[in-house]
Amino acid sequence: MMATISSNTAALEQPGQNNHFAFMTMTILFFIWGFITALNDILIPQLKESFSLSYTQAMLVQFCFFGAYFVVSPFAGKLIEKIGYVKGIICGLCTISVGCLLFYPAAEISVYALFLLGLFVLASGVTILQVSANPYVAILGPERTAASRLNLAQAINSVGHTLGPLFGAALIFGTAATVSTSATAVQLPYLILAAATALVAIGFLFLKLPAIKSNADETIQTTTSLWAQKHLRFGVIAIFLYVGAEVSIGSFLVNYLSDSNIAGLSQLQASTMVSYYWGAAMIGRFVGAALTRVVAPMYILAINASIAIVLLCTTMSTSGNLAMWSVIAVGFFNSIMFPTIFTLAIRGLGPQTGRASGLLCQAIVGGAILPLIQGVVADQYSIQFSFIVPIAAYIYISWYALRGSRTTPVTQEALKTQ
Incomplete structure (x- = not known):
């Protein structure tokens, strides 16, 4: 992030x-x-x-x-x-x-x-x-x-x-x-x-x-309201949900992989596997940087969010190594999401880009809210079922990539100030 x-x-x-x-x-x-x-x-x-x-x-x-x-x-x-x-x-x-x-x-x-x-x-x-x-x-x-x-x-x-x-x-x-x-x-x-x-x-x-x-x-002063730009409004929500999903998954990994019904690892072994989750994100950033030069970022974002959904559905319905590696692999597909959402959300905002950036940064608070929601679901049902929370976040992100990130026409006044 x-x-x-x-x-x-x-x-x-x-x-x-x-x-x-x-x-x-x-x-x-x-x-x-x-x-x-x-x-x-x-x-x-x-x-x-x-x-x-x-x-x-x-x-x-x-x-x-x-x-x-x-x-x-x-x-x-x-x-x-x-x-x-x-x-x-x-x-x-x-x-x-x-x-x-x-x-x-x-x-x-x-x-x-x-x-x-x-x-x-x-x-x-x-x-x-x-x-x-x-x-x-x-x-x-x-x-x-x-x-x-x-x-x-x-x-x-x-x-x-x-x-x-x-x-x-x-x-x-x-x-x-x-x-x-x-x-x-x-x-x-x-x-x-x-x-x-x-x-x-x-x-x-x-x-x-x-x-x-x-x-x-x-x-530069402009009278155009930031909130009039739907791609920014939806982008703030996307950043909130993305950071929340990424943090939620990482927060539950040690307990999840220690579960005897999943991988049955010791806490020491499970803790080591957390670095694989973040390491996959590191590798994905280099791969994503190259891909976004030749493929439209919105499509890369949609594909990554869709694969993350498939991986989480897999970990929720399996056990053992398959459940373990499918959840860890989500880290790789998380990699390009933050900068891609951020870039899509501030397109065409001209002199208002600075304030828009501030709003998007405050949306990082999603990392505080979604883990708490997933914790409630884990307590009420099970830790495995609780991954339904990040799945819901990735569904929205996929929608944002293909539909919500489309820019709205700016006013003539805003165009003159850019």
């Missing part, structure tokens, strides 16, 4: 100065938030076991984490306007570190609510980081290559998503002989993350990075 902000609102004060070094530095941030986000998939089954939680209660982890995107994003934007992008990055890293440190007392006194508070603080830091880093990467070079830079940075984000579950599996679940069901098992990995993010924040204090100035005077 990637929050994108229009690069038309800022510019480098000294174009070309250390741009390559600055870009490489920024990719570290993309790796960090991908790593931390994927670690939630390992944290959920550990806390579920430690506190004897229902699936619904366990999914509050994702509710608090992705809920921060919706709550904090507007404030993060205002913060960046006041303190600048580089200071915003440092602020985001420090906030992540504080959130990680809260896990230590939460585990010591064994209070689930304190874990949730730590997650919200941590995710607030991730949100500030995204609001700072995405536009910074977008302007580190010619505008025509901005999408390419963001895609490359997103690929590094996927590497973090892939390695995060492996890190969590090794340090939280340990070895098959030393599996711990205590909440204290999460203390070490999150202490390591707190120290790592604090060190990166200190490093940014000493880096000489190109400065960014705001081009607020270049803002």
Whole structure:
């Protein structure tokens, strides 16, 4: 997942100065938030076991984490306007570190609510980081290559998503002989993350990075309502459902693959398989980037959503290796969905693209809502049947690709401003 902000609102004060070094530095941030986000998939089954939680209660982890995107994003934007992008990055890293440190007392006194508070603080830091880093990467070079830079940075984000579950599996679940069901098992990995993010924040204090100035005077006013554009309205819903579906599947994988009726894996083995889910998404991004050059993106999106539906129907009606690999394979077909939906939703919006991007980014809150709904279904019926929730999301996405993404005629006034 990637929050994108229009690069038309800022510019480098000294174009070309250390741009390559600055870009490489920024990719570290993309790796960090991908790593931390994927670690939630390992944290959920550990806390579920430690506190004897229902699936619904366990999914509050994702509710608090992705809920921060919706709550904090507007404030993060205002913060960046006041303190600048580089200071915003440092602020985001420090906030992540504080959130990680809260896990230590939460585990010591064994209070689930304190874990949730730590997650919200941590995710607030991730949100500030995204609001700072995405536009910074977008302007580190010619505008025509901005999408390419963001895609490359997103690929590094996927590497973090892939390695995060492996890190969590090794340090939280340990070895098959030393599996711990205590909440204290999460203390070490999150202490390591707190120290790592604090060190990166200190490093940014000493880096000489190109400065960014705001081009607020270049803002173009238009009376055309964003909500008059149906492809944007439907796109906001599509982003909400896509992020929710992707996060829901990852959140349930460890418990699902540990089920004796599915794959019967140990939690350590199942945790390792989570990295395959995110790794498939990483590979799919490279494949999708090539395919969308020769095939209309809307058709690629429709095909991927349809295959995801077939795979989830397969995992719901089978068991063993077939059920396991069919759900993991969904990761590959998730890969191109976010950037493709995003691109389809902002087509033809001209000077309103920046505000439209903000709306789409807030829709990431779907990652907080759908896992909770799937948790309710899992508690009421079964974890296998609960995959009906992401299936419903992919059905909508398939419709959006072929019908909902069609642009509506813009007014003559809007055309004059573009």
